[in-house]
Amino acid sequence: MGHMTSEHRPALPATPPLTERQEARRRRILHASAQLAGRGGFDAVQMREVAELSNVALGTLYRYFPSKIHLLVATMQDQLQHMHATLRKRPPTESDPGARVAQTLMRAFRAMQREPHLADAMVRALTFADRSVSPEVDTVSRLTTAIILDAMGLESAATPEQLSAVRVIEHTWHSALITWLSGRASIAQVKIDIETVCRLIELTGPQRPE
Amino acid sequence: MGHMTSEHRPALPATPPLTERQEARRRRILHASAQLAGRGGFDAVQMREVAELSNVALGTLYRYFPSKIHLLVATMQDQLQHMHATLRKRPPTESDPGARVAQTLMRAFRAMQREPHLADAMVRALTFADRSVSPEVDTVSRLTTAIILDAMGLESAATPEQLSAVRVIEHTWHSALITWLSGRASIAQVKIDIETVCRLIELTGPQRPE
């Protein structure tokens, strides 16, 4: 909840610095995870295979990521950071904040369509995560919030009302993604849902009288 | 999507009728499932234990419910039907459709607070379900939709805009529930989110000019 003191991200509480080899291992693991997820989705990410593919012993894999869910949530963190960087390069073209957010989310959504299996693995892990993964899930949530706030392109700090709207948009985004991934909603339906929820933003202009 | 031809529910396509003993078995299984879920949540629902507690062989359990997820989603169906009946008895007191929906959902939410472990098991199963469970998840979704539409208390059929709003409300409801269950949001926060999203309903009055 640290407003926006975003010099560098808060860098999780006291993670002892990793040696170069360790950093490399971590990266190999995440890469293997994304690769296996990319074809085959959640079920294809098998811990033994991830370990083998990243040239790491099973025990080591578990030292770095204490569960499959942790691993996949970390993978999502990784991918989201890429996406955030990519989206920053081409900001939305619409003028209304709501439309900008919708446009950005649909871009993100199209990126997921390109790797549906990967998206499946990450999103399923995210929603299946229990309390033991809360900190990591929270990080993902903050990243998503940052992407949305970026898209809104507001000059001053967001109002509480706007933050509520952003939260609801995030809820809708995740849930709509799930219904699409499990084949219960079409792409068009997701688009409609996102556009619908983004109307909430128009209701919360900075100078809106109560 | 059958508007509201709700004489009796469509009664899933061609389920061969069960004998009395079979119906009883099914009921015992669902009861055991809810009981185990009630204390211990998702992890406490172990197929062997469910089988034992309901006096049924493991193979039989799997004949009735082809996976743990199927079982828990069916459990949710069951619980939702109870809830729907309960909610019907005491319709919301507010006058605005949006406020009525918010009130109803908060009532449902309080019911979940009474059995957080059970809620955890059911919601986790619901969001983790893959394509093979789509029909059952869809049934749950229709039940939820019915509850919301009931709460709106509209005279005529819902407009497409209203149906979109209901979809988004459902998304928010599920996702907010998850964040609460995994300890990342307070009850107050859930309330705010629900109230926020329910404003969408006010935007979609039946006679709203474009």
Next chain:
DNA sequence: CGCTAATCTAGAACAAGTTACAGAACCGAT
């Protein structure tokens, strides 16, 4: 009743996530 097919039971077997452990490799400080 007696037959046949479907269902149910008990239990073994298999799959993948997770844990445990003994020894090898590595890192930092002396």
Next chain:
DNA sequence: ATCGGTTCTGTAACTTGTTCTAGATTAGCG
């Protein structure tokens, strides 16, 4: 370079969801 503690490896074991099999029970039917 060497010592001491940490980390990594390789592997086996354990847990729980799921599948399989052989035999007992049941349901429907002539």
